[in-house]
Amino acid sequence: MIVVEDVHKHFGGFHAVDGASLTIAEGSITGLIGPNGAGKTTLFNVIAGVLAPTSGKVTMAGEDITGLPPHDLFHMGLLRTFQIAHEFSSMSCRENLMMVPGGQSGETLWNTWFGRKRIANEERALAAKADEVLEFLTIEHLAEQKAGQISGGQKKLLELGRTMMVDARIVFLDEVGAGVNRTLLNTIGDAILRLNKERGYTFVVIEHDMDFIGRLCDPVICMAEGRVLAEGTLDEIKANEQVIEAYLGTGLKNKNKVGA
Amino acid sequence: MEFLNAFVALSNYVLIPGIAYGSQLALGALGVTLIYGILRFSNFAHGDTMAFGAMVTILVTWWMQAQGISFGVLPTALLALPFGILGTMVLLVVTDRVVYRFYRQQKAKPVILVIVSLGVMFIMNGIVRFIIGPDDQNFADGARFIISARDFKAWSGLDEGLALRTSQGITVITAVVVVVALFWFLNKTRTGKSMRAYSDNEDLALLSGINPERVVTYTWLIIAALTTVAGVLYGLDKSFKPFTYFQLLLPIFAAAIVGGLGSPLGAIAGGFVIAFSEVTITYAWKKVLGYLMPEGLEPDGLVQLLSTDYKFAVSFVILLIVLLFKPTGLFKGKSV
Numbered sequence: 001m002i003v004v005e006d007v008h009k010h011f012g013g014f015h016a017v018d019g020a021s022l023t024i025a026e027g028s029i030t031g032l033i034g035p036n037g038a039g040k041t042t043l044f045n046v047i048a049g050v051l052a053p054t055s056g057k058v059t060m061a062g063e064d065i066t067g068l069p070p071h072d073l074f075h076m077g078l079l080r081t082f083q084i085a086h087e088f089s090s091m092s093c094r095e096n097l098m099m100v101p102g103g104q105s106g107e108t109l110w111n112t113w114f115g116r117k118r119i120a121n122e123e124r125a126l127a128a129k130a131d132e133v134l135e136f137l138t139i140e141h142l143a144e145q146k147a148g149q150i151s152g153g154q155k156k157l158l159e160l161g162r163t164m165m166v167d168a169r170i171v172f173l174d175e176v177g178a179g180v181n182r183t184l185l186n187t188i189g190d191a192i193l194r195l196n197k198e199r200g201y202t203f204v205v206i207e208h209d210m211d212f213i214g215r216l217c218d219p220v221i222c223m224a225e226g227r228v229l230a231e232g233t234l235d236e237i238k239a240n241e242q243v244i245e246a247y248l249g250t251g252l253k254n255k256n257k258v259g260a
Numbered sequence: 261m262e263f264l265n266a267f268v269a270l271s272n273y274v275l276i277p278g279i280a281y282g283s284q285l286a287l288g289a290l291g292v293t294l295i296y297g298i299l300r301f302s303n304f305a306h307g308d309t310m311a312f313g314a315m316v317t318i319l320v321t322w323w324m325q326a327q328g329i330s331f332g333v334l335p336t337a338l339l340a341l342p343f344g345i346l347g348t349m350v351l352l353v354v355t356d357r358v359v360y361r362f363y364r365q366q367k368a369k370p371v372i373l374v375i376v377s378l379g380v381m382f383i384m385n386g387i388v389r390f391i392i393g394p395d396d397q398n399f400a401d402g403a404r405f406i407i408s409a410r411d412f413k414a415w416s417g418l419d420e421g422l423a424l425r426t427s428q429g430i431t432v433i434t435a436v437v438v439v440v441a442l443f444w445f446l447n448k449t450r451t452g453k454s455m456r457a458y459s460d461n462e463d464l465a466l467l468s469g470i471n472p473e474r475v476v477t478y479t480w481l482i483i484a485a486l487t488t489v490a491g492v493l494y495g496l497d498k499s500f501k502p503f504t505y506f507q508l509l510l511p512i513f514a515a516a517i518v519g520g521l522g523s524p525l526g527a528i529a530g531g532f533v534i535a536f537s538e539v540t541i542t543y544a545w546k547k548v549l550g551y552l553m554p555e556g557l558e559p560d561g562l563v564q565l566l567s568t569d570y571k572f573a574v575s576f577v578i579l580l581i582v583l584l585f586k587p588t589g590l591f592k593g594k595s596v
């Protein structure tokens with residue numbers, strides 16, 4: 001579904017993404033792992049249109065989407081969440097979700113004054129949908145709360161909820177599990193699996209929690225130093241020499257050998 | 261009786277002018293704060309945008325007066341106001357397309373946009389002077405007073421007269437209507453919410469169904485309405501002179517910063533704080549104190565803390581105090 005071909009992203013002399021190529025199959029839940037600074041988030045940003053790549057190409061379903069702005073990609077069904085949860089802090093959780101769908105008739109000045117009835121109907125439908133999503137995520141009691149006041153983990157759920165307000169085709173989750181307790185993490189995992197199965201969302205998940213990755217993802221892609229190191233099931237990845245080296249460094253590996 | 265006289269004198273020279281001036285500053289500061297919150301830069305061209313809007317309104321007013329169109333006791337300028345707003349909308353949207361959009365696409369830092377707005381200011385400055393000239397223009401007509409000092413004295417039997425000018429009444433009423441409409445728009449409509457969302461978290465707004473270019477355009481349209489209304493009200497109340505509008509930039513920015521940049525409620529509060537500080541500090545309290553102080557203790561001097569020539573110094577001092585002790589302003593805006 002998404003094909004990344006030889007993408008480079010340089011910040012001055014620093015090569016954050018240095019020739020990454022990967023393919024994400026439709027309907028899969030692909031895990032993206034790698035040590036800190038491997039370029040995972042930068043690659044996300046390049047795919048999601050936040051950063052323009054220095055060179056390389058990104059295609060979605062055969063269409064070239066390299067360097068398209070985020071809101072265009074959003075309308076094509078490519079959504080993402082943020083590593084540090086973002087929210088519209090002064091709005092309620094319900095309003096946060098209602099902001100998501102594009103092309104609402106209330107967006108034009110004309111309708112604001114003359115199309116009140118149509119907007120009201122639309123808003124009612126949206127509010128109902130938002131409540132449904134909140135219920136799905138088991139945070140329906142937060143509907144009226146200001147999004148700035150809810151906990152970090154709940155914000156992560158709200159991020160996931162945002163992707164459910166529209167018909168997404170592919171969703172990029174950037175560390176949805178970071179700073180979230182086990183129970184909530186399982187809730188998020190369940191939600192991802194259900195969305196994948198019931199709605200056919202394709203997911204790409206950056207995560208450091210290997211149990212979480214193991215439960216959800218197949219295949220798993222490992223990145224290091226801006227390049228794709230290996231791809232396969234989590235067990236294959238875990239057994240890969242290069243991956244162990246990237247995570248633990250050569251020194252530790254040699255020490256282990258000496259010990260053995 | 262003494263107390264009533266003191267109160268009437270105070271209303272006449274401090275309260276009413278302060279409220280009218282405060283409303284004008286509040287409208288100006290609302291515009292500055294919206295631009296800061298949504299477009300993320302301090303717009304130095306704001307004062308001259310007000311001058312442009314007022315100028316278009318004045319030209320249409322003159323044309324209407326020549327055609328014999330009038331608005332009864334109300335100033336003809338109110339009829340011309342919509343045309344002024346339209347003209348300013350065109351100017352601002354064109355400026356945005358030609359100038360600001362380029363820098364937005366480059367993702368220029370706010371400080372660069374500030375300097376760009378300085379350039380825009382000089383150009384607008386030139387346009388206004390080129391079209392209408394640098395001199396004072398008079399365009400107020402209709403009834404001059406709602407309550408005149410003489411009528412009030414005859415009615416109340418007090419020594420002090422209370423005058424309420426039409427322009428002051430119109431200023432306050434228009435300001436209230438505009439502010440209510442603006443808050444309704446920002447809080448209740450989808451477009452307004454998109455604007456708030458864009459202001460709150462740009463990254464997230466871009467990744468939702470919010471079209472940033474549309475938000476920016478609507479912001480400029482609203483700014484055009486706010487600046488023109490503020491400019492025309494100020495011109496009706498005082499007089500229209502391009503240079504005064506340029507000078508107004510200082511109290512307007514002071515008001516926006518005192519209230520907290522990016523906070524619409526703060527802009528209104530800030531406008532009144534600045535206006536009342538200016539008026540009370542430059543007012544000669546001799547008269548009011550003369551009524552209030554016990555026999556023999558009435559002041560001989562004027563009891564004026566600062567000459568009116570220094571009124572802009574008041575904004576400066578308040579600005580400094582706020583930036584030193586509460587940089588986010590009264591209503592927790594973004595820090596400058």
